[in-house]
Amino acid sequence: MYDAIYIEGKGRPAATYVFEHFVNDAMSAASSKGMPVIRVVPETVVSESTVVATIEAAINAVFDNVASALTKPLTPDEMSPKSREPENPPRIIFKGTLQEVNRFFYQRGWTDGLPVIPPTGEAVAEMLTGTDLAPDALIEKLEPRLGKATVEKIAVNAVMAGCLPVHMPFLIAGVRLLAASPGCGMMAASTGSFSPFWLINGPGAEDANFRSTYGATSPGDIANASFGRAMGLITKNIRGIRKQVEDMGVLGNPGKYSWVAAENEENSPWEPFHVGRGFKKDETALTLMFPHQYQQMMPFGTDDKGILATVVGSVVPARMGAFAVILTPNNARSLADAGWSKAAVKEYIVKNTVVPEGYYKRLGLDDSKPFDRGNVAAAADKDHIFVASPLDPDPVRVFVFGGFGSWMGFLQGGPPPMTGKVELPADWPQLVKKYKNVVPTYARY
Amino acid sequence: MTSDKATAAYEVLSPWAEADPVPLKGLSPRLDTLDGKKIGLLCNSKRAAPLILDATEKLLKQRFPAATVSRFFARSFSVSSLEKDRAQEFDDWLKGVDAVIASVGD
Numbered sequence: 335m336y337d338a339i340y341i342e343g344k345g346r347p348a349a350t351y352v353f354e355h356f357v358n359d360a361m362s363a364a365s366s367k368g369m370p371v372i373r374v375v376p377e378t379v380v381s382e383s384t385v386v387a388t389i390e391a392a393i394n395a396v397f398d399n400v401a402s403a404l405t406k407p408l409t410p411d412e413m414s415p416k417s418r419e420p421e422n423p424p425r426i427i428f429k430g431t432l433q434e435v436n437r438f439f440y441q442r443g444w445t446d447g448l449p450v451i452p453p454t455g456e457a458v459a460e461m462l463t464g465t466d467l468a469p470d471a472l473i474e475k476l477e478p479r480l481g482k483a484t485v486e487k488i489a490v491n492a493v494m495a496g497c498l499p500v501h502m503p504f505l506i507a508g509v510r511l512l513a514a515s516p517g518c519g520m521m522a523a524s525t526g527s528f529s530p531f532w533l534i535n536g537p538g539a540e541d542a543n544f545r546s547t548y549g550a551t552s553p554g555d556i557a558n559a560s561f562g563r564a565m566g567l568i569t570k571n572i573r574g575i576r577k578q579v580e581d582m583g584v585l586g587n588p589g590k591y592s593w594v595a596a597e598n599e600e601n602s603p604w605e606p607f608h609v610g611r612g613f614k615k616d617e618t619a620l621t622l623m624f625p626h627q628y629q630q631m632m633p634f635g636t637d638d639k640g641i642l643a644t645v646v647g648s649v650v651p652a653r654m655g656a657f658a659v660i661l662t663p664n665n666a667r668s669l670a671d672a673g674w675s676k677a678a679v680k681e682y683i684v685k686n687t688v689v690p691e692g693y694y695k696r697l698g699l700d701d702s703k704p705f706d707r708g709n710v711a712a713a714a715d716k717d718h719i720f721v722a723s724p725l726d727p728d729p730v731r732v733f734v735f736g737g738f739g740s741w742m743g744f745l746q747g748g749p750p751p752m753t754g755k756v757e758l759p760a761d762w763p764q765l766v767k768k769y770k771n772v773v774p775t776y777a778r779y
Numbered sequence: 780m781t782s783d784k785a786t787a788a789y790e791v792l793s794p795w796a797e798a799d800p801v802p803l804k805g806l807s808p809r810l811d812t813l814d815g816k817k818i819g820l821l822c823n824s825k826r827a828a829p830l831i832l833d834a835t836e837k838l839l840k841q842r843f844p845a846a847t848v849s850r851f852f853a854r855s856f857s858v859s860s861l862e863k864d865r866a867q868e869f870d871d872w873l874k875g876v877d878a879v880i881a882s883v884g885d
Binding site for chain 2: 335336337338339340341342343344345346347348349350351352353356359365366367368369370371372373377379380381382383384386389390392393394397400401404405406407408412413414415416417418419420421422423424425426427428429430431432435439442444452453454455458475476479480481482483484486487490491494517520525567571572574582
């Protein structure tokens with residue numbers, strides 16, 4: 335819709351085909367850009383369809399509407415739309431029991447379906463102790479709704495998700511990253527069900543109890559569980575991306591509940607990921623990636639040859655977007671002991687992950703275009719699966735996290751990752767001390 | 780826990796962000812007819828998009844024989860917001876057409 339709005343702004347009438355199930359999404363996008371009266375033509379072509387006969391029939395059925403959208407005289411409202419005030423609820427929105435609060439929030443589409451902690455004034459005030467910033471400080475306006483991500487609004491969503499105040503600096507950094515990555519809005523709304531994956535580096539990760547070892551991305555830790563969850567609530571309640579309204583993910587993605595790991599810096603033989611991105615080792619940083627896919631592999635072998643063969647032999651040509659290989663500390667140690675630097679590992683993967691000879695022909699497919707349509711550079715190199723481009727000059731990343739073991743993982747999809755610094759408040763040591771012991775103690779049986 | 784609102788325990792803040800009113804813009808004047816006009820066909824990188832425009836071009840030529848078409852292929856989901864390096868190319872293309880039919884593949 336953004337292109338149609340741009341075109342209308344340049345003085346040219348536009349008509350945009352929109353799949354009939356995507357009209358709400360299209361109109362939310364148009365309203366957010368100030369053109370709620372844009373003319374769309376609903377049609378029945380399923381997203382990503384390639385069946386020509388079906389497409390021709392669908393377009394034939396609505397072509398008169400296209401012609402009409404370009405020629406039917408404008409109404410007064412289309413020429414000069416009436417101002418529409420955004421819905422700005424009062425600060426105190428409800429009073430009720432735990433169950434009533436949850437029912438009220440759920441029915442307004444403000445939750446992820448799980449129960450929330452009621453964001454009372456007292457709970458929000460405690461959350462605000464996690465930052466030096468004033469409650470009304472505006473961090474960003476988040477697209478598409480351009481909702482104001484004030485510190486207090488972030489804190490309200492953080493309380494709902496179950497965060498502790500030590501997580502506030504990470505949430506503020508996360509909001510900044512969402513605004514900085516131009517493709518983020520589309521990723522959260524995309525049919526591909528791309529999910530944010532958050533990698534945390536630096537000393538603040540351990541301070542705030544982000545898990546980097548066994549089951550780093552599994553449920554069970556407040557930090558990993560609530561940080562990603564709060565960012566998901568922020569996506570709904572501040573950005574305004576709601577399921578089947580703006581978020582048109584077809585299959586969905588459980589990562590949207592929360593998908594967070596700290597890098598296992600302590601046991602990695604290499605420099606931490608954020609150091610490779612220009613940050614200092616003693617700085618705390620957050621990296622945002624938007625994969626649609628997570629694959630775990632048992633390596634062919636646990637020596638360097640087996641680990642690298644697993645990557646170059648298992649990545650399929652029908653992939654798209656950013657790529658990260660997840661190594662356990664043992665995997666990384668095997669490679670380092672055999673003389674591999676992280677840069678050399680990445681270079682090896684880019685060079686040797688190739689499209690098998692005759693692959694497309696064997697499948698009866700056209701091999702004239704690369705499958706990774708987001709990578710324009712791929713068209714010039716059809717033999718390689720990872721092709722550096724101006725958008726993504728470093729197409730393979732290496733993350734080291736997880737427990738001591740051999741399983742390895744691939745994250746695939748979305749725009750290149752973004753990394754940003756987490757600014758910790760002046761009283762961080764006191765804050766860490768207050769919440770450091772909020773950890774589970776499991777009974778033996 | 781009571782369900783009596785008079786003794787309810789939680790007074791809660793709204794998680795829904797405030798937003799400023801967005802300055803609204805109207806649409807461009809429409810054409811009197813498509814016949815004899817140059818119609819821009821814009822498709823993004825989604826794979827249904829060019830197929831939709833192929834079908835559109837066929838119908839345009841049938842219904843409005845004097846109309847001509849010019850295509851613009853975006854490399855991404857949105858040329859105007861994600862392809863800043865092509866801003867001039869896109870503007871030049873727009874100047875050369877009378878109206879645009881856009882296919883975004885969704």
